[in-house]
Amino acid sequence: MFGEIETLVRKIDYSSMKAEHSIKKVGNAGNAVRQSALSDAGAGGVNFAANIENQRRFKKGSVNAFQNAMSMMQAQSDAIRQADKIYNQMRTLAHQAADPLMNDQDRSLLSDQFNDLRERARELGNSKFNDVYLFDGRAASTKYEINFSEGLTNDTPSDGSFVDENGDTLNFWEVTKDVIYNTGKISIDVNGGRIGERYILTQGEKIIFDTDIWETNGNAKQFDYDRFIVEWGPGKPTTFQFIALSDGNSTEVDLDGADGIKGTPDDGVLPSDSNFDNKSFSNTKGDPSGYLLQLGLSDDGTSSGVESIQGRKFTSLGQVNAFTSDPNSTSLTLRIESSSLFQIDSSYELPEIAPEIVARNEDMQVELERLGLGLLRDPKENGFPLISIDTFENAGKAIASLSNEIDGLGKQLGRLASNFNRVQNAIGATEEMGNIHESVLSSIGGDGLTQDLLNISKARINRAQDTALLSQAMSIHQDLVNVLI
Numbered sequence: 001m002f003g004e005i006e007t008l009v010r011k012i013d014y015s016s017m018k019a020e021h022s023i024k025k026v027g028n029a030g031n032a033v034r035q036s037a038l039s040d041a042g043a044g045g046v047n048f049a050a051n052i053e054n055q056r057r058f059k060k061g062s063v064n065a066f067q068n069a070m071s072m073m074q075a076q077s078d079a080i081r082q083a084d085k086i087y088n089q090m091r092t093l094a095h096q097a098a099d100p101l102m103n104d105q106d107r108s109l110l111s112d113q114f115n116d117l118r119e120r121a122r123e124l125g126n127s128k129f130n131d132v133y134l135f136d137g138r139a140a141s142t143k144y145e146i147n148f149s150e151g152l153t154n155d156t157p158s159d160g161s162f163v164d165e166n167g168d169t170l171n172f173w174e175v176t177k178d179v180i181y182n183t184g185k186i187s188i189d190v191n192g193g194r195i196g197e198r199y200i201l202t203q204g205e206k207i208i209f210d211t212d213i214w215e216t217n218g219n220a221k222q223f224d225y226d227r228f229i230v231e232w233g234p235g236k237p238t239t240f241q242f243i244a245l246s247d248g249n250s251t252e253v254d255l256d257g258a259d260g261i262k263g264t265p266d267d268g269v270l271p272s273d274s275n276f277d278n279k280s281f282s283n284t285k286g287d288p289s290g291y292l293l294q295l296g297l298s299d300d301g302t303s304s305g306v307e308s309i310q311g312r313k314f315t316s317l318g319q320v321n322a323f324t325s326d327p328n329s330t331s332l333t334l335r336i337e338s339s340s341l342f343q344i345d346s347s348y349e350l351p352e353i354a355p356e357i358v359a360r361n362e363d364m365q366v367e368l369e370r371l372g373l374g375l376l377r378d379p380k381e382n383g384f385p386l387i388s389i390d391t392f393e394n395a396g397k398a399i400a401s402l403s404n405e406i407d408g409l410g411k412q413l414g415r416l417a418s419n420f421n422r423v424q425n426a427i428g429a430t431e432e433m434g435n436i437h438e439s440v441l442s443s444i445g446g447d448g449l450t451q452d453l454l455n456i457s458k459a460r461i462n463r464a465q466d467t468a469l470l471s472q473a474m475s476i477h478q479d480l481v482n483v484l485i
Contacts, residue, residue: 063427065358066358066366066423066426066427067427068130069358069366069368069419069423070420070423070424070427071129071130072129072130072132072134073416073419073420073423075129075134076129076134076135076371076416077413077416079124079127079134079135079373080371080373080409080412080413080416082124083121083124083125083373083374083409084406084409086117086120086121086124087121087374087402087405087406087409088406089117090114090117090118090121090398090402091398091399091402091403091406093110093113093114093117093389094114094389094395094396094398094399094402095395095399096110097110097111097114097389097392097395097398098389098392098395098396098399100392102392107389107390107391108390110389111388111389111390114388114389114398115388118376118386118387118388121373121374121376122375122376124373125137125140125372125373125374125375126182126234126327126328132235133234133235133327134371135370135371135372135373136183136353136370136371136372137180137181137182137183137372137373137375138181138183138350138351138353138370138372139353139369139370139371139372139412139415140372140373140374140375140408141372141374141404141405141407141408141409141411141412142374142375142377142379142401142404142405142408143379144180144181144375144377144379144384146177146179146180146181146184146348146349146350147348148175148177148179148186148332148334148346148347148348156173158171158172158173159172159173159174160172162337164337168339169339170337170338170339171337171338171339172335172336172337172338173335173336173338174333174334174335174336175333175334175346176331176332176333176334177331177332177348178330178331178332178383178384179330179331179332179348180330180375180377180384181330181350181375182203182233182234182325182326182327182328182329182330183232183233183234183325183350183351184231184232184233184332184348184349184350184351185229185230185231185232185348185349185350185351186201186229186230186332186334186346186347186348186349187227187228187229187346187347187349188201188227188228188229188230188334188344188345188346189225189226189227189245189344189345189346190211190214190216190225190226190227190228190342190343190344191216191220191223191224191225191226191248191342191343191344192214192215192216192220192338192340192341192342192343193215193216193217193218193219193220193222193340193341193342194215194216194217194218194219194281194282194283194284194289195215195283195284195339195340196213196214196215196216196283197213197214197336197337197338197340197342198210198211198212198213198214198336198337198338199211199214199228199334199335199336199344200334200335200336200337201230201332201333201334201335202332202333202335203232203325203326203329203331203332203333204326204328204329204331205326205329206323206324206325206326206329207323208230208232208238208322208323208324208325208326209228209230209238209240209320209321209322209323210320210321210323211228211319211320212319212320212321213319214226214294214319214320215283215289215290215294216278217277217278217281217290218250218277219340219341220340220341220342220343221341221343222248222250222277223248223250223277223278224244224245224246224247224248224276224277224278225245225247225248225343225345226242226243226244226245226278226291227242227243227244227245228240228241228242228243228320229241229243230322231313231351232322232325233325233351234325234327235327237315237322237324238315238322238323238324238325239313239314239315239322240313240314240315240317240320240322241310241311241312241313241314242291242295242306242309242314242317242320243310244276244278244279244291244304244305244306246274246275246276246277246304248277250277274303276303276304276305278290278291279291279292279299279304279305279306280292280293280305291306292305292306293318294318294319294320295317295318295319295320296317296318296319297309297317297318332348334346353370355367355368355369355370356368356370358423358426364426364429366422366423366426367422368419368422368423369415369418369419371412371415371416372412373412374401374404374405374408376401376405378397378401379401380397381397387401387402
């Protein structure tokens with residue numbers, strides 16, 4: 001009797017387990033990975049289903065990214081159409097102002113209207129869609145050649161002095177230029193000696209790079225330069241690279257030479273050695289110094305000690321820091337704070353215009369060409385002033401500039417059409433692949449759905465029968481116990 005009861009309990013447990021298993025499979029009919037696991041497909045089958053499911057999700061994510069790109073391109077198209085209207089209105093005003101018989105009062109009224117339109121056009125160039133800039137000035141049709149090279153030394157008269165936080169009086173030198181673009185890359189070579197100088201790069205009123213007090217070995221006319229390459233732009237972090245140079249020796253360093261190139265033996269300057277003299281030394285106070293210490297780095301075992309970081313971009317490294325740039329400013333200032341001899345050289349260049357990548361790394365990607373609206377500056381004048389019609393001569397220049405910008409809008413629309421076609425084709429291909437994945441997933445575990453429903457029904461019937469038998473057995477068992485007692 002007791003054996004029969006135990007057998008019935010086990011049968012009821014087994015029927016319940018089968019019913020629960022089938023219920024889970026039916027409940028996860030839309031989840032191919034769960035279906036594979038519950039169907040005892042094995043590790044290979046489950047992994048296959050999981051991979052297909054992940055690819056399906058990637059495809060959906062890519063389609064969403066492509067659709068967002070389409071929305072952005074529509075915003076770009078609208079902005080270009082607005083720019084076309086504004087440019088044509090500006091050109092009309094410029095033609096009116098080009099009348100040599102126009103009086104000053106009328107020209108002033110036209111100039112005010114022109115300037116208002118110009119600012120509206122420049123605002124379009126800096127407009128955003130979902131917090132992303134629509135245009136990149138580097139991609140505009142009109143190009144500008146920027147020259148920021150300066151050879152400052154302590155012999156150059158300083159721009160003033162100030163008392164620092166330690167109570168020391170320091171002189172400062174500043175070079176400010178409008179570099180036209182709100183993005184850029186500048187290479188700064190510094191050699192100040194063991195007392196050290198502070199090198200600061202400012203965009204508008206905002207500091208974007210700061211070395212703090214930077215020390216090199218010997219004095220500014222000995223040993224090596226250190227190089228920083230700073231890169232900035234709207235919508236991305238400001239970064240810097242550090243490059244250790246070995247262009248000097250213990251006697252003197254080639255500051256420029258007759259050939260205008262540092263590090264070459266001319267004008268009696270001795271050839272450079274292969275030592276990285278700024279790696280480690282003692283400063284004027286006898287404290288350890290060098291670029292390894294100032295950057296907070298350990299020697300990587302190479303001759304420079306920093307070979308492992310070459311090409312890497314940082315926002316902060318030791319005492320050197322970079323900060324977010326100002327997208328509304330194109331004015332760049334290089335400032336040196338010093339109390340001793342120093343040498344510095346710098347050069348500005350525009351970073352390469354990398355295409356915008358749409359979609360995930362794991363899936364199909366599309367490269368989109370950058371678009372740019374004109375900066376509305378005179379490319380032939382020193383300092384590239386904003387175009388204007390305040391004089392008869394400037395009105396004539398403005399007509400030529402605006403005609404060039406209007407022609408350039410056609411090129412931008414051509415790029416936009418190419419981008420649009422690429423994204424549209426990518427959406428079609430991605431959706432087609434997604435449909436294939438959906439078809440594969442729907443077939444995984446789907447054939448056994450009817451059988452699972454039948455198993456649930458059978459398990460419930462068997463469990464009901466066994467429960468009834470168990471109830472009878474328990475009743476009989478209780479009666480027998482009562483009789484024995």
